[in-house]
Amino acid sequence: MPKLIVSIDGVVIKEVTLTKDRTSLGRRPYNDVVIDNLAISGEHAAVHLHGEEVEIEDLGSTNGTFLNGQPIKRQRLHNGDVVDIGKYKIRFVHEGQQPSFEKTMIFKPGQLPTALRGVTASASAPTLQASIKVLSGAAAGREVELVKIVTTIGKPGVAVASITRRPHNYVLTHVEGDQITVLNGQPIGAEPVALHSGDVLDLAGTQMQFLQR
Numbered sequence: 001m002p003k004l005i006v007s008i009d010g011v012v013i014k015e016v017t018l019t020k021d022r023t024s025l026g027r028r029p030y031n032d033v034v035i036d037n038l039a040i041s042g043e044h045a046a047v048h049l050h051g052e053e054v055e056i057e058d059l060g061s062t063n064g065t066f067l068n069g070q071p072i073k074r075q076r077l078h079n080g081d082v083v084d085i086g087k088y089k090i091r092f093v094h095e096g097q098q099p100s101f102e103k104t105m106i107f108k109p110g111q112l113p114t115a116l117r118g119v120t121a122s123a124s125a126p127t128l129q130a131s132i133k134v135l136s137g138a139a140a141g142r143e144v145e146l147v148k149i150v151t152t153i154g155k156p157g158v159a160v161a162s163i164t165r166r167p168h169n170y171v172l173t174h175v176e177g178d179q180i181t182v183l184n185g186q187p188i189g190a191e192p193v194a195l196h197s198g199d200v201l202d203l204a205g206t207q208m209q210f211l212q213r
Helices: none
Strands: 003-008 011-016 023-027 046-050 053-058 065-067 070-071 076-077 082-085 087-092 130-134 143-145 148-155 159-166 170-176 199-205 206-210
Touching: 053 065, 130 159, 148 199, 159 199, 170 206
Parallel strands: none
Antiparallel strands: 003 011, 003 087, 023 046, 046 053, 053 076, 065 070, 065 082, 082 087, 130 143, 130 206, 148 159, 159 170, 199 206
16 A cells, blocks of 8 residues: 655654545644644645555645655655655655656746757657666666657656757756766766767666667
8 A cells, every 4th residue: 555654854753554535734633644843734735546546736835845856736646756845754655556767847937957948849850769778776677768859867856867859869968966967987967968879878876778769
């Protein structure tokens, strides 16, 4: 069963197994998960259970709800995701769920990285086919097709890179994180770098290979 692990300053204070269709979080005593802190709204957030899918929704809280460092209104949860509410961290654990390798990041207008601005789909552009194959770590051997124009990979807050499909090739860009993205042993910056089939990426300690057909 999926569950929430609530902690503050690295100390786990409670674990909650999700058995209800809706689990509420907030400061008021009638919530399913009560967090008695002034930074938490009376009715702060709710977790919705739909079969194997779990979503978290911000209920118009004063200080907001953050998923893996990004403010959200309503978003699906994946195994290992971390929700920040005030100074509390809530880790979502769903051992029966496959970990999400590919994460889509949502940027507000004006916040899109320079390298990604102006990227639009073109009906006349040739359809390129490529994938990323994981070479190390728990997901080693897994291959992810690059079906979107922009695919973000990595771990938010640590190292995130984007692979953008252009009309005639793919380019790699470091988006965020203290750990720099490494391509074929060389660190890259905010400027996009063209990818070639067989290139090896190192992102937050995980090696991946770019394959284009």
